[in-house]
Amino acid sequence: MLITGIKSKPIYTPLSFDASGRYHILLGAGVGANPLLRVLAEMKKTVPQSMIHARVLFKNASAIEATAGNVSESELAFRAVETVELRVFNNVASLLADFHILATGSLMGTRLYVAGPESFIGLAMQIALQFNLNQDEIRAEECGSLARRVFCIHCRAITDEVVTNIVKCACQRWLLVRDHYSRRLAAYMGVMADAEAPGELPEMREVFR
Amino acid sequence: MSAQTITVEITSIAQVTPLIKHFRLKATTGGYLPAFSGGSHIIVVMRGQKRIHRNPYSLLSSPNRLEHYEIAVRRMDESRGGSHFLHDVVKIGDQLEIAHPVNLFGLEKQARKHILIAGGIGITPFLAQLEDLRCGEVPYELHYSVRSHEHAAFLQHLGTREATRVSMYYDNEGATLNFEELLAKQPLGTHVYVCGPAGMITRVIDTARSYGWPNSHVHWEQFNAPPVGDAFDVFLARSKISVHVVPDQSLLECIEAAGVEVPYLCRGGVCGFCHTRVLELDGELLHHDHYLSANERTTGKSIMPCVSRAKAKRLVLDL
Numbered sequence A: 001m002l003i004t005g006i007k008s009k010p011i012y013t014p015l016s017f018d019a020s021g022r023y024h025i026l027l028g029a030g031v032g033a034n035p036l037l038r039v040l041a042e043m044k045k046t047v048p049q050s051m052i053h054a055r056v057l058f059k060n061a062s063a064i065e066a067t068a069g070n071v072s073e074s075e076l077a078f079r080a081v082e083t084v085e086l087r088v089f090n091n092v093a094s095l096l097a098d099f100h101i102l103a104t105g106s107l108m109g110t111r112l113y114v115a116g117p118e119s120f121i122g123l124a125m126q127i128a129l130q131f132n133l134n135q136d137e138i139r140a141e142e143c144g145s146l147a148r149r150v151f152c153i154h155c156r157a158i159t160d161e162v163v164t165n166i167v168k169c170a171c172q173r174w175l176l177v178r179d180h181y182s183r184r185l186a187a188y189m190g191v192m193a194d195a196e197a198p199g200e201l202p203e204m205r206e207v208f209r
Numbered sequence B: 001m002s003a004q005t006i007t008v009e010i011t012s013i014a015q016v017t018p019l020i021k022h023f024r025l026k027a028t029t030g031g032y033l034p035a036f037s038g039g040s041h042i043i044v045v046m047r048g049q050k051r052i053h054r055n056p057y058s059l060l061s062s063p064n065r066l067e068h069y070e071i072a073v074r075r076m077d078e079s080r081g082g083s084h085f086l087h088d089v090v091k092i093g094d095q096l097e098i099a100h101p102v103n104l105f106g107l108e109k110q111a112r113k114h115i116l117i118a119g120g121i122g123i124t125p126f127l128a129q130l131e132d133l134r135c136g137e138v139p140y141e142l143h144y145s146v147r148s149h150e151h152a153a154f155l156q157h158l159g160t161r162e163a164t165r166v167s168m169y170y171d172n173e174g175a176t177l178n179f180e181e182l183l184a185k186q187p188l189g190t191h192v193y194v195c196g197p198a199g200m201i202t203r204v205i206d207t208a209r210s211y212g213w214p215n216s217h218v219h220w221e222q223f224n225a226p227p228v229g230d231a232f233d234v235f236l237a238r239s240k241i242s243v244h245v246v247p248d249q250s251l252l253e254c255i256e257a258a259g260v261e262v263p264y265l266c267r268g269g270v271c272g273f274c275h276t277r278v279l280e281l282d283g284e285l286l287h288h289d290h291y292l293s294a295n296e297r298t299t300g301k302s303i304m305p306c307v308s309r310a311k312a313k314r315l316v317l318d319l
């Protein structure tokens, strides 16, 4: 009963280095480390050492991801890339706050790379939009958990890390998670699942792992 | 486009520099002219004795004042008539036809800062945009380069309110705009707009690119008279007529003179509206537009007749 075929679900492509930029900001979460390391490797091949201006803001893998990826390894791998400034965070909120400060002082010619779960990408994009970064300045690759941020169209609350087709909102309504994505809210729309026949819910299934 | 023309009357003409005349137009029906946003241009249709000219001019008047439109016309050295017609032939009280305003050079609404760069007559679209910018909160600056004081048109329009936002560069005083300095250190979300001579536009585009500016933040507009060239013949397949294109008229103008309408907006090779399919070609297309991709040029299947020409034994167009 998922409503699909909706165009607003963003499409991501594998990250690559954009040599037309002068400064590079890389944001990663969890297994998002791997695509970022690939970008850094490409950068080192293309740009002379002295011309590299790159900053990495990285959030360590969460408990769920820790089983799949390996935190310390990613961090070590970043540290092994010289001339790149690295900052490591334990939660997304502080990483984003740091990104906001960084963007405020950044110059035209900056390219943004984002790798991680879609919800992470969405939140980073919200900030990027505030700074009027356009499609030709941003690259994003989805990896890791497919968990969604869900916006309740009835009470406007956001439920994070949703992995199931239906979810109970803070307002006690059961929401059906749609494919309709809002870039402004960085969330998928959740609509009351049993509005027409109260109490009649589709079977709960785990669909966004 | 003819369905959309508006008849206007010239209500004032002023010589503002040795080369630039300033015209004020009002609708002959009275009342307001169509609304427009800063950066828009109109096409002015001028019925000369021998031929019709259709030239694009930026609206420089305030988008908040629709009882009249204002344009400025620079006398071109090798004008094929349009600017000479407006400079030497028309007088106050004459009527002209204009097409609805179209904006191909609008301000970016999400921008966090605007940098406007004008060379000479290229100041015109910015005069209208400044009216919008003054009311907003987004920072902006205007860099205006001219030959000398006597060539600096519309300084009084910039007014004292703008004094801190405007930098003037007078060539004869050796004051040149340093594009590197200007574009190297701008905050994220800045947009640059340039209108002026071709050389200036190219330098801005190249400099911006070298500092990593993406294309979506660099905007330019240029109104070129269509280049002159050798005469050639073209056959219009659907209309089943042959048209002879003379050296000093564009392909589009000659097609129009033969009574065939082609859609257009800019008449400057930018908007893409006059895109025409080439059905047969024995020879070479001389592309002068900024619209077709390099690939489309080489395949020879398309032409923008507002500016491009041909050197061909046979050319058949899908018109």
Ligand code: FES
Binding pocket: B263, B264, B265, B266, B267, B268, B269, B270, B271, B272, B273, B274, B275, B289, B291, B304, B305, B306, B307
């Ligand atoms: S009319 Fe705009 S490209 Fe020809």
